[in-house]
Amino acid sequence: MTIRLYDTATREVRDFVPLQEGKVGLYVCGLTVQSEPHVGHVRSAVNFDVLQRWLRHRGFEVTFIRNITDIDDKILVKSAEQGRPWYNLAYAMKIELDKAYAALNVAPPTYEPAATGHIPEMIVLIERLIERGHAYPAADGSGDVYFDVRSWASYGELTHQGVDDMEPAADADPRGKRDPRDFALWKGRKESEPATASWPSPWGPGRPGWHIECSAMAGKYLGDAFDIHGGGVDLRFPHHENEQAQSRAAGGAFASYWMHNAWITTAGEKMSKSLGNTLSIPAILERYRGAELRFYVVAAHYRSHVEFSFDALDEAAVGYRRIEAFLDRAGTGEIGALPEAFATAMDDDLGTPAAVAVLYDTVREGNRLLAAGDDEAAAEAARSVAAMLDVLGVHPADPAWAGTGSSDGEARLTAAVDALVAGLLDERTQARADKDWARADAIRDRIKAAGIEVTDTPDGPTWTVS
RNA sequence: GGUGGGUUGGCCGAGAGGCGAGGCAACGGACUGCAAAUCCGUGUACACGGGUUCAAAUCCCGUACCCACCUCCA
Numbered sequence A: 001m002t003i004r005l006y007d008t009a010t011r012e013v014r015d016f017v018p019l020q021e022g023k024v025g026l027y028v029c030g031l032t033v034q035s036e037p038h039v040g041h042v043r044s045a046v047n048f049d050v051l052q053r054w055l056r057h058r059g060f061e062v063t064f065i066r067n068i069t070d071i072d073d074k075i076l077v078k079s080a081e082q083g084r085p086w087y088n089l090a091y092a093m094k095i096e097l098d099k100a101y102a103a104l105n106v107a108p109p110t111y112e113p114a115a116t117g118h119i120p121e122m123i124v125l126i127e128r129l130i131e132r133g134h135a136y137p138a139a140d141g142s143g144d145v146y147f148d149v150r151s152w153a154s155y156g157e158l159t160h161q162g163v164d165d166m167e168p169a170a171d172a173d174p175r176g177k178r179d180p181r182d183f184a185l186w187k188g189r190k191e192s193e194p195a196t197a198s199w200p201s202p203w204g205p206g207r208p209g210w211h212i213e214c215s216a217m218a219g220k221y222l223g224d225a226f227d228i229h230g231g232g233v234d235l236r237f238p239h240h241e242n243e244q245a246q247s248r249a250a251g252g253a254f255a256s257y258w259m260h261n262a263w264i265t266t267a268g269e270k271m272s273k274s275l276g277n278t279l280s281i282p283a284i285l286e287r288y289r290g291a292e293l294r295f296y297v298v299a300a301h302y303r304s305h306v307e308f309s310f311d312a313l314d315e316a317a318v319g320y321r322r323i324e325a326f327l328d329r330a331g332t333g334e335i336g337a338l339p340e341a342f343a344t345a346m347d348d349d350l351g352t353p354a355a356v357a358v359l360y361d362t363v364r365e366g367n368r369l370l371a372a373g374d375d376e377a378a379a380e381a382a383r384s385v386a387a388m389l390d391v392l393g394v395h396p397a398d399p400a401w402a403g404t405g406s407s408d409g410e411a412r413l414t415a416a417v418d419a420l421v422a423g424l425l426d427e428r429t430q431a432r433a434d435k436d437w438a439r440a441d442a443i444r445d446r447i448k449a450a451g452i453e454v455t456d457t458p459d460g461p462t463w464t465v466s
Numbered sequence B: 001g002g003u004g005g006g007u008u009g010g011c012c013g014a015g016a017g018g019c020g021a022g023g024c025a026a027c028g029g030a031c032u033g034c035a036a037a038u039c040c041g042u043g044u045a046c047a048c049g050g051g052u053u054c055a056a057a058u059c060c061c062g063u064a065c066c067c068a069c070c071u072c073c074a
Helices: A039-057 A073-082 A086-103 A115-131 A212-222 A233-249 A281-285 A290-298 A310-330 A340-347 A352-371 A375-392 A408-433 A437-449
Strands: A004-007 A012-015 A023-028 A061-066 A135-137 A145-147 A183-188 A206-208 A225-232 A254-261 A264-266 A452-457 A460-465
Touching: A004 A254, A023 A039, A023 A212, A039 A061, A039 A086, A039 A225, A039 A254, A039 A264, A039 A281, A039 A290, A039 A375, A061 A212, A073 A086, A086 A281, A115 A135, A115 A145, A115 A183, A115 A206, A115 A212, A115 A233, A145 A233, A183 A233, A212 A225, A212 A233, A212 A254, A225 A233, A233 A254, A281 A290, A290 A310, A290 A375, A310 A352, A310 A375, A340 A352, A340 A375, A352 A375, A408 A437, A408 A452, A408 A460, A437 A452
Parallel strands: A023 A061, A023 A225, A225 A254
Antiparallel strands: A004 A012, A135 A145, A145 A183, A183 A206, A452 A460
16 A cells, blocks of 8 residues: 655655655654744644654654754744743743643654754855855845855746746845845844854854755755655745755755645634734633544644634534544443555545544444444444544543643542532432432432533443533 | 635535545434433535536636735744
8 A cells, every 4th residue: 555645846646655665754844933832833733743643554664853943033023022032932932832732642753953953054054055056145244145046947846936937025135135036044143133143154143044944954864865844835935945945956855745734724814923813722722622622633634724613623522522432432442453444545645534534434333333232343343443543643542631631630529529429310310210200300400500411321320521 | 927725515524527425513213201322314515607528516618706825924
């Protein structure tokens, strides 16, 4: 079975053929740590986490590098506004990001390099580009170094654009650029910027341009040629176009496949740091469990635009609880065989919607078997369901959820409530045995008034917080 | 101006020439003291106008509307 992936560069779904058999080098652009993570950021992380899990499931040894950008214009501006050091802001937001990842069961990558930790690698790369005639220090003495787009004939190949068709950079400030489309590899330090935000370089003190970090880090950890490069669609241009141009101009083959996840928007507008209509992860997690949010994200195809709404999230959560309830009833969380149809869906460019459909089909079949009294077959179905949930990273029994749900205190509270409710339920069971329906319903209503839902099952009554 | 993506039933959301993905909601039925849960059943969905074809949501041409990227963005 071959995994097929949509490659942005060729605009088609292609068979995935790794550079080295059985191994995958995967690089994903992580975040610029400048504010709290929102649903959109997490979508990217979840999508690529699913990719990673699937590749591993298919037997590949995956080296997964996801960087974080901890120095850039925005961080400098925001930290100045907030009156704190830029590195403190970046560090604090990095901690928030880690929490969000953990809450959504996003597995850590092989390594998470930070831009500031790779300045020497970037300098080496910039020097090589200058030697090869693809970059030049600004003529205006600013200390900037630019990539020379005109010197690289295939510039624009990733996004299929010709240089002359591109709008010249809106930020204008041509400074020492030969062409307005040339982009900064290195930014000379400005008087207004903190000294801590600059590093020594052959061109004077300064800091890296945005794109060069990914080229340097991907090269360092994955080599000059690697398999898959991912990120959000907005990154295609300029970020990924520039990365590819730099890396190839420096002599590397760079990524074989480019994967881009689509947006999550609210009210039709993309969530963006600058629009301020962010839906932060901590805010959502106050109302939904991490697994529910993750299930919502995973149920949509990664290349489809998702219009975020709490109604849709509710729906996903309801569906997820139905799956959990089945697992509970079938009495196993053990991981079994993955249905063939599920694997086929996943192989086809991570077709999670079709995969989720198989998941639901299996749950329905399992419930049917349970009703028919075939517990053994139902357990078998449950093991399949668990296997599918595990691949998607939403298995309820995954220890990853342990920290996010009930704490020790909560567990003790649950035990206390259970003892109290049990007494009332005993009374009700007696009333029902006496066919005193009025009294039985009165007790149920009283419990319900306290916010607890009673459900009768063949094995006796159970309760849940409604 | 350039480059892409989209418009699917009450709603969410797949699919990419023939067979109604799946979910949520709704309605009917089974089960239940009643509920809940679960199962079974119920839908003439593909923006619009042409065309190709035995057959089009799917391909082609045109139109409308929406969205993204074009140097801050997941």
